[in-house]
Amino acid sequence: MINSVYIHIPFCQHICHYCDFTKFFYNEKSADDYLTALAKEINTQLPGKNNPVKTIFIGGGTPTALSHQQLKRLLELVQEKFNISACEEYTIEANPGDFDKEKAKLLMDYGVNRVSLGVQVFDDAMLAELGRVHRIKDVYKTIDILKQHDLTNISLDLIYALPKQTARHFENTVTEAISFDLPHYSAYSLQIEPKTIFYNRYKKGQLHRPTQEEEVLMYEVLKTKMHENGKAQYEISNFAEPGFESKHNLTYWNNDYYYGFGAGASGYLPGKRTLNIRPLPAYIKQAMEDGNPILKIDHISLKEQIEEELFLGLRKLEGVNKNDFHQKYGFSYERLYKQQILELEQKGWLVKEGDNIHLTDQGLLFGNEVFSYFLLDKLDLEHVH
Amino acid sequence: MARKQANVRNFSIIAHIDHGKSTLADRILENTQTVTKREMKDQILDAMDLERERGITIKLNAVQLHYTSKSGEDFTFHLIDTPGHVDFTYEVSRSLAACEGAILVVDAAQGIEAQTLANVYLALDNDLEIIPVINKIDLPSADPERVKKELEEVIGINPDDCILASAKANIGIEEILERITEAVPPPEGDPEAPLKALIFDSLYDSYRGVVAYVCVKEGSVKVGDRIKMMATGKEFEVNEVGVFTPKALPLKELSVGDVGYLTASIKNVSDTHVGDTITLSTNPADEPLPGYRRLNPMVYCGLYPVDSNKYNDLREALERLELNDSALQYEAETSQALGFGFRCGFLGLLHMEIIQERIEREFKIDLITTAPSVIYEVEQTDGEMLKIDNPSMMPDPQKIQEILEPYVKASIMVPNEYVGAVMEISQRKRGQFIDMEYLDDVRVNVIYHIPLSEIVYDFFDQLKSNTKGYASFDYELIGYQPSKLVKMDILLNGETIDALSFIVHKDFAYDRGKMIVEKLKELIPRQQFEVPVQAAIGNKIVARSTIKAMRKNVLAKCYGGDISRKRKLLEKQKEGKKRMKMVGSVEVPQEAFMAVLKMNEE
Secondary structure, rough: OEEEEEEEOOOOOOOOOOOOOOOOOOOHHHHHHHHHHHHHHHHHOOOOOEEOOOOEEEEEEEEHOOOHHHHHHHHHHHHEEHHHHHHEEEEEEEEOOOOOOHHHHHHHOOOOOOEEEEEOOOOOOHHHOOOOOOOHHHHHHHHHHHOOOOOOOEEEEEEEEEOOOHHHHHHHHHHHHHHHOEEEEEEEEEEOOOOOHHHHHHHOOOOOOOOOOOOOHHHHHHHHHHOOOOOOEEOEEEEEEEOOOOOOHHHOOOOEEEEEEOOEEEEEOOOOOEOOOOOHHHHHHHHHOOOOOOOOEOOOOOOHHHHHHHHHHHOOOOOEEHHHHHHHHOOOOOHHHHHHHHHHHHHHEEEEEEOOEEEHHHHHHOOHHHHHOOOOOOOHHHHOO | OOOOHHHHHEEEEEEOOOOHHHHHHHHHHHOOOOOOOOOOOOOOOOOOOHHHHHHHOOOOEEEEEEEEEEOOOOEEEEEEEEOOHHHHHHHHHHHHHHHEEEEEEEEEEOOOOOOHHHHHHHHHOOOEEEEEEEOOOOOOOOOHHHHHHHHHHOOOOHHHHHOOOOOOOOEEEEHHHHHHHHHHOOOOOOOOOOOOEEEEEEEEEOOOOOEEEEEEOEEEEOOOOEEEEEOOEEEEOEEEEEEEOOOOEEEOOOOOOOOEEOOOOOOOOOOOOOOEEEEEOOOOOOOOOOOOOOOOEEEEEEEOOOOHHHHHHHHHHHHHHHHHOOOEEEEEEEEOOOOOEEEEEEEHHHHHHHHHHHHHHHHHOOOOOOOOOOEEEEOOOOOOEEEEHHHHHOOOOOHHEEEEEEEEEEEEEEHHHHHHHHHHHHHHOEEEEEEEEEOOOEEEEEEEEEEHHHHHHHHHHHHHHHHOOOOEEEEEEEEEEEEEEEEEEEEEEOOOOOOHHHEHHHHHHHHHHHHHHHEEEEEEEEEEEEEEEOOOOEEEEEEEEEOOOOOOOOOOOOHHHHHHHHHHHHHHHHHHOOOEEEEEEEEEHHHHHHHHHHHOOO
């Protein structure tokens, strides 16, 4: 059963220096064409109306970069295709810079019940360094507007380990973020990805980066502050009040299926992961032609499915449940990973608790090391069959 | 087909890298219709992938061509290719010994280079007729008059004899072909005399065994003959003779002046030494052709499989490569740090790099290569002499009376404005100035005696970078001299890593030590714990750095679109670990073992 839908809106008013997502400068004509192509793709992949769905996530890019009219068109499309009243979580990403009352009202009218806000850092100079156009005052204004429209289920996103940032500086950002007392927070350490402005600067030696030691301090500051304020950590980079964990994002970490629509969007359907065409004109052309703008399909074998079950599942603080795994695959993960789990326990990175295995505090810092233990060799699966 | 010995011409081409040897060879093949345009791959003689990529010739080739001169006479040419690098000087000398003439190709803009000059002298030693060709005359920067003058002053070539050509634009090729018929003498030798065939190269073919490339100097050889290798005394029965056109073309016999190949179910390349003479068992020659010598490696290093389970694969790879390369030597050795591997001897650094690359590419074995070393001679206090090709085998300092190291005579050719830079580098490399001669108004040949070990390090790179690439360089071994040398050990996490030990001159030991611990800090990634890196002479620590402990390794963000990427990242990380070597408790990447070589001494 496929219960989740991701829709990508690849437009931005400005391009951030660290961003490697599929994005293009907003322009009215191409956004119009894009929405037409998107509708064609969704209608082709998922015919009919009022399809049942539990979570919807409209991300970007910046969905709120669309004009009022275009946003309305998008929300209408979603309303027509999916049974919104039965949808448990309907999230849209928003930028503090390009949000207003009209857009808030639209979201309310069409049943959006959660907003993910890209705040990044409470420091105007650093925002400018990141290539962001919004400023701290816009954050206050936007959250006010959202609350006025009863959009109180807000997630606030932060980025840390920014150039020149110290743990002390980040502590101020976390404190100010917490002062809004929102139900959900995400905080990611800055990754320098290829094809970004930061990457080019980094390659030329022109980008300062905090040391690993400083970054670990920031992570500790983050966890402590969140914990003190009743926001429980439930994933490596995510914190929420009980009951406000992102259902949509849990789809990914639970290794469940989801549709991915739009340029550069990824989907996970039984047996395959798909990736859509990224360049806008090519996406539009292909979607209009046959409604199937897929660039690439990775077939997911049982081996890969199991690996992903573990390396995604272990991102959650609760980890992976033995019984759930057994129910899904028909055998215990211990039959495949007994040795690895033992080694990781000895290293102090993994712990068994009840019927679950999960990362320890140290393990959270060395997630990639832990995850790579769960990659299997080709023949490993043979003896469990 | 009977043909007249008088109409045979055997020649090779001498040229510096990039001066256009391969293009000229291709053009000659085309103009004699040995190869049609359609069959032409670019640069036919450089057949091995590596050769094409690097633009160098490693293995020799010999091709038979047919040419009808302007006067209507039919000629048979044999074009014998020569490697263009100092590591392969001996092969060059052998292939020149199979010829009566050599085309000297010189770039019309750059003039003659040191390595070319060395080969010209080899050709003159072999009494070869030189046909000077000034190539690339169509380049805007071409200055053929200057090059003519240079050739006259340096080698004594008559400027009127120089042929102006552009192999690329097909200019001057006919003139070269005509000149070959006129100037190069036919091979001498008596077809009725006992067989003397020079082996100038060999390769191994899994079906036919060793294929010996031969030039018949006296007598003849045919299928069924019983032959004898004069150096090794081994005897075989010939099962095929032929020539390359460039494809192998079997013939009934090879006679005086023929350049071709011979197979005789020879299983082992070491039975067919390059330079040896083949004769008939039934009617042997009195004495072999002159000039045979066994090749001795100059540079040694340890080769270890990253994955210890691949030790036997590595042995097989070396066995296979040895079949085609009698200069490669190896013997099993054990390192505490790296486990089981081989100490291998090479003719020079290029030879070493080529073998490494072939093992990694053709046999798919990831290698750890220790820094190259020369052979040191150690006189112990008890009077015993040792030869040390592995720094970690150096005896304790108190047992050493004296250490001797090999020196080379280095000839460095540069425009005079760079003489200062060359002298500075040579001095810094412990060179002793010997001589300096002006080749013409601008070009100078500077002669130094330099320890071979310094050349093995980064001498050539530094020379190139400090002379804007103008310097060319050649060297020959001249013997051993005593030096104040010490062994430097490297400790990781308190443990001496034998594979990282190196020999260094006492005066430079502290600086080298400092540089290498800093370099290793850069090359070795953070581990789960802090790792001190130390350089020590005997028990004395002379430099130290610290690799900090890894504090985190986790991807912060992982949503729907990241999962495939995330998988690749994890797989890459796992793969990367496979390319690291656990040394004691530390994971060390391949490059770290070559760190000694990668220090910038500025």
